[in-house]
Structure formats: structure tokens, C-alpha cells
Amino acid sequence: xxxxxxxxxxxxxxxxxxxxxxxxxxxxxxxxxxxxxxxxxxxxxxxxxxxxxxxxxxxxxxxxxxxxxxxxxxxxxxxxxxxxxxxxxxx
Numbered sequence: 700x701x702x703x704x705x706x707x708x709x710x711x712x713x714x715x716x717x718x719x720x721x722x723x724x725x726x727x728x729x730x731x732x733x734x735x736x737x738x739x740x741x742x743x744x745x746x747x748x749x750x751x752x753x754x755x756x757x758x759x760x761x762x763x764x765x766x767x768x769x770x771x772x773x774x775x776x777x778x779x780x781x782x783x784x785x786x787x788x789x790x
């Protein structure tokens with residue numbers, strides 16, 4: 700049997716390489732976790748943006764509601780005049 704004896708210096712290098720590999724794997728894991736988190740946040744921001752656009756589209760004419768209300772009141776008054784005229788009442 701052949702024994703290969705490593706010097707202390709070689710042993711320390713192998714330990715350093717193993718620790719470096721573990722650190723590299725941990726960094727890769729953390730970067731992947733960060734990438735996925737950022738992707739989820741980006742998707743959520745896109746959903747909020749889309750919902751905001753739908754709200755904006757559905758409310759872009761709300762300033763006209765006061766005019767619509769006023770015209771509705773005018774229409775109701777006109778309908779009452781026609782109803783009274785049809786019954787032969789004087790208004």
C-alpha cells in the first residue's frame with residue numbers, strides 16, 4: 700500500500716478550498732433567493748400598475764356625473780310636465 704503524506708501546507712489548502720466552495724454555494728443560494736424575491740416583487744408591482752390603469756379607465760369620466768345628475772333632474776321635470784299635460788292638468 701502506498702501512503703501519500705500531505706504536508707500541513709497542503710492540508711490547509713484543501714481546507715481553504717472546501718471552505719471557499721461552501722461560501723460560493725451559500726452566495727449562489729442567496730443570490731438566487733434574491734433574484735426570485737425581486738421577480739415576485741416585480742410581478743406584484745405590474746399587477747398593481749394594471750389594476751391602477753383599470754381604475755383610471757373606469758373613473759376617467761366621473762367629473763361628468765354632476766352634469767349627468769343635473770340633466771337627469773331636468774329630464775324628470777320635463778317628464779312631469781308631459782305627464783301633467785297628458786292628464787289635462789295645468790302646471
